[in-house]
Amino acid sequence: MAFESLSDKLQNVFKKLRGKGRLSEADVKAALKEVKMALLEADVSFKVVKQFIRSVEARAVGQDVLNSLTPGQMVIKIVNEEMVSLMGSETTELKLNAGSAMTVIMMVGLQGAGKTTTSAKIAGKMKEKGKRPLLVACDVYRPAAVKQLQVNGEKQGVPVFSMGDRHNPVNIARAAIEHAEKNNNNIVILDTAGRLHIDEDMMAELQEIKENVQVDQTVLVVDAMTGQDAVNAASMFQDKVGIDGVIVTKLDGDTRGGAALSIRAVTGKPILYVGMGEKLSDLEQFYPDRMASRILGMGDVLTLIEKAEAQFDESQAKKLEQKMKKAEFDFNDYLEQLDQIKKMGGIGDMLNMLPGMGSKMKNVDIDESAMDRTKSIIYSMTPAERSNPDIINPSRKKRIAAGAGVDIAEVNRLMKQHEQSRKMMKQMSGMMGKAGKKGRFK
Ligand code: GDP
Numbered sequence: 323m324a325f326e327s328l329s330d331k332l333q334n335v336f337k338k339l340r341g342k343g344r345l346s347e348a349d350v351k352a353a354l355k356e357v358k359m360a361l362l363e364a365d366v367s368f369k370v371v372k373q374f375i376r377s378v379e380a381r382a383v384g385q386d387v388l389n390s391l392t393p394g395q396m397v398i399k400i401v402n403e404e405m406v407s408l409m410g411s412e413t414t415e416l417k418l419n420a421g422s423a424m425t426v427i428m429m430v431g432l433q434g435a436g437k438t439t440t441s442a443k444i445a446g447k448m449k450e451k452g453k454r455p456l457l458v459a460c461d462v463y464r465p466a467a468v469k470q471l472q473v474n475g476e477k478q479g480v481p482v483f484s485m486g487d488r489h490n491p492v493n494i495a496r497a498a499i500e501h502a503e504k505n506n507n508n509i510v511i512l513d514t515a516g517r518l519h520i521d522e523d524m525m526a527e528l529q530e531i532k533e534n535v536q537v538d539q540t541v542l543v544v545d546a547m548t549g550q551d552a553v554n555a556a557s558m559f560q561d562k563v564g565i566d567g568v569i570v571t572k573l574d575g576d577t578r579g580g581a582a583l584s585i586r587a588v589t590g591k592p593i594l595y596v597g598m599g600e601k602l603s604d605l606e607q608f609y610p611d612r613m614a615s616r617i618l619g620m621g622d623v624l625t626l627i628e629k630a631e632a633q634f635d636e637s638q639a640k641k642l643e644q645k646m647k648k649a650e651f652d653f654n655d656y657l658e659q660l661d662q663i664k665k666m667g668g669i670g671d672m673l674n675m676l677p678g679m680g681s682k683m684k685n686v687d688i689d690e691s692a693m694d695r696t697k698s699i700i701y702s703m704t705p706a707e708r709s710n711p712d713i714i715n716p717s718r719k720k721r722i723a724a725g726a727g728v729d730i731a732e733v734n735r736l737m738k739q740h741e742q743s744r745k746m747m748k749q750m751s752g753m754m755g756k757a758g759k760k761g762r763f764k
Contacts, residue, residue, distance in 0.1 A: 324598070325579040325617045331360035332401075333619040339394035347383045350397060354379055357401065365549035365580030370408070370587045378404050402614055408583060409610035414567060414592035416444075417539055418453070418509070424502060426495075426510045426536060430528055430563060431543035432555055433516035436571035436597055438467055440543050441513040442474030443597070443605035444569075448509045449480060456507035458498040459484035460491040460531070461515040471513055477602055481507070491515065491527055492534045499535060512537075520555060525562040532563065539566045541594065544585070546576035553584045560589045571597030574604070579617055651747060653700045653708040656740065660693055698726040699736055711740060 335356045342349060354375055361371045378400055381387070387396045418425045427444070431437045438461070445455040457475045459482060461467035468484050475482035483498040495512055502510045514531065517524045531537065542565045544552035552570070559565050568589070570582050573596045585593060593608040645651050700708060702725030707714050714722070714737065723730040 324573050324576055325364075326577040328360060328364040328577070328579045329617055329619045331363070332357065332617065335360065336394070336398050336618075339397055342394060345388055345393040345397070347388065350382050350388070350393075351379070353397065354382070361580075361583070364578040364583070367550060367553055367580070367584040367588055370584045373587070374404060374408055398618070402618055402620070405583070405614040405617065406610045408587055409608075409613055410586045410592045411610055413607060413609050414594055415607075416541070416567060416594050419538060422508050424499070424508050424510065425538045426499065426512065427539045427541055428512045428514060428528070428531060428537045429541050429543060430514055430559060430565070431516050432520070432545075433464075433518050435516060435543045435545045435552075436569075437516055437543045438470050438513050439474065439600070439602070440569050440571060440595075440597060440605065441471065441511050442478050442480070443602050444541075444595070445475065445480040445509075445511055446478040446602055447595075447605060448511075449478065453509045454507045455480050455509040455511060456498065456502045456505070457482045458494065458510060458512045460494050460512050462487040462489065462491060462494070463515050467513070467515070474602060481505070492530055495531050495535045520558050525558075528563045540564060541566065542568045542591075544568060544570055544581060546570045546573045546579075546581045546596075549578060549580045550584070552581040553588050556585050556589045556591070560591060565589070565591055567592050567594040569593070569595045569597065569605075570608075574598045582613065583617075651740075651744060653703060653711055653740065657697065657700050657708075660697055664693070695726070695728055695732065696736060699723075699728060699733055702726040711737065 335353050339345065339349070339353050357378070358371055358375050361374065362368065366374075378397075381400045381404075382397045387393055387400070390396050416427070429437050429441050429444075441457055445457050448455040457471055457480055459468040459471045461471075465487055468487065472482045472484065483494075483501050485494050485497060489497075491512075491514060498512070499510055502508075512531065514528060515524065528540075532540070540563060542556055542559050544556055546552065548555075556565070556568060568585050568591055570585065570593055573582060576582070582593065582596070585591070595605050596608050596613075598604045598606055645655060699722060702722045703714070707718060707722070719730055719733045719737070723733045726733075
């Protein structure tokens with residue numbers, strides 16, 4: 323889970339701070355020492371940690387803070403603000419040329435960082451914005467890379483330009499741009515070759531592409547799980563090739579957070595997006611303030627709301643509201659709701675974004691497989707049974723249980739839950755009706 327261990331440690335420090343009515347300078351210094359340790363263990367670069375603690379301390383040991391009614395809260399607020407500023411304060415968008423002018427984006431990074439996957443993710447984002455992206459396979463050393471890009475491009479409904487592995491990347495990039503001009507593509511995404519380690523050849527190749535075609539944005543992809551190595555790689559790429567922004571991948575599995583926290587401060591370049599999973603939809607805009615909230619265990623309600631909104635289908639919601647009012651909520655609706663939750667990234671992911679939930683979630687075993695079992699029970703019902711659950715008698719229950727491969731008790735439980743929801747909806751719609759009347763005759 324993203325930032326789990328860092329988040330846990332920081333929350334422990336804060337708990338102690340909150341517990342004290344008054345704070346002395348020594349209390350604050352001791353707490354900041356623990357924050358410092360937590361950040362170093364999270365693999366945040368040493369220089370960055372030192373500067374960070376210095377900035378927090380300068381603001382936190384002042385009399386205003388120590389004499390305030392809630393000194394603990396004030397210190398946490400300062401840590402939060404400094405963390406936001408460390409990550410760049412403002413959200414930075416990937417810069418695109420205005421209007422319908424073409425933008426050429428060169429994706430660079432070490433092998434395995436997630437370049438090819440992220441190229442396809444970006445292409446999908448651009449398409450959503452109404453752009454016409456073209457993905458270009460410039461990695462001629464790894465034949466599988468071309469195929470991988472083609473497969474991902476197809477999934478995203480984005481064309482992929484490739485010339486196999488017999489041409490050099492500069493020629494491929496040139497030909498791709500010509501192809502894009504002819505075919506009205508206004509975003510060209512060059513997926514370049516990575517190496518296992520930084521080497522001269524790789525850097526020379528990237529420089530050569532930049533010298534020969536007009537690259538508008540060079541985007542570095544780094545793997546969050548590699549911590550300081552990712553930050554060092556970012557420095558090298560910045561020195562040798564020049565980068566405009568960074569995408570940090572695999573944040574979903576990064577419990578420490580060091581790379582995400584250090585990159586901006588070390589390279590001076592903003593994080594544009596973060597990769598939160600292997601699926602092509604798992605790319606999130608990077609918001610320094612929301613990320614700080616997540617790290618500090620304050621949750622990320624805004625992202626949760628946006629995810630919900632992205633899944634929100636207004637006509638479907640209206641239909642559901644009508645059904646709820648009439649207490650006609652059947653198993654087809656139940657199924658739709660389960661799918662919505664799944665699309666939003668599962669219950670565990672959703673709860674993690676709620677304030678204070680991150681650390682608690684670890685001990686709660688959310689049984690998402692129960693959701694799948696419920697689905698398989700509903701799938702084993704006939705269409706008539708789904709839309710009219712009242713006809714489900716004991717022999718039908720037996721058949722459904724056998725079809726879903728579950729115990730009949732589980733079918734009974736689902737039926738009971740459904741009946742209870744219906745009852746509750748009836749009561750609620752009764753209450754809504756009364757409130758409505760009262761409102762009209764006020
Ligand atoms: P490349 O060598 O830089 O092109 O890397 P790939 O795009 O082939 O990615 C390497 C591996 O990382 C693949 O298995 C991807 O599915 C995986 N990956 C990429 N981005 C993410 C991410 O944000 N989260 C997770 N969990 N896996 C990712």
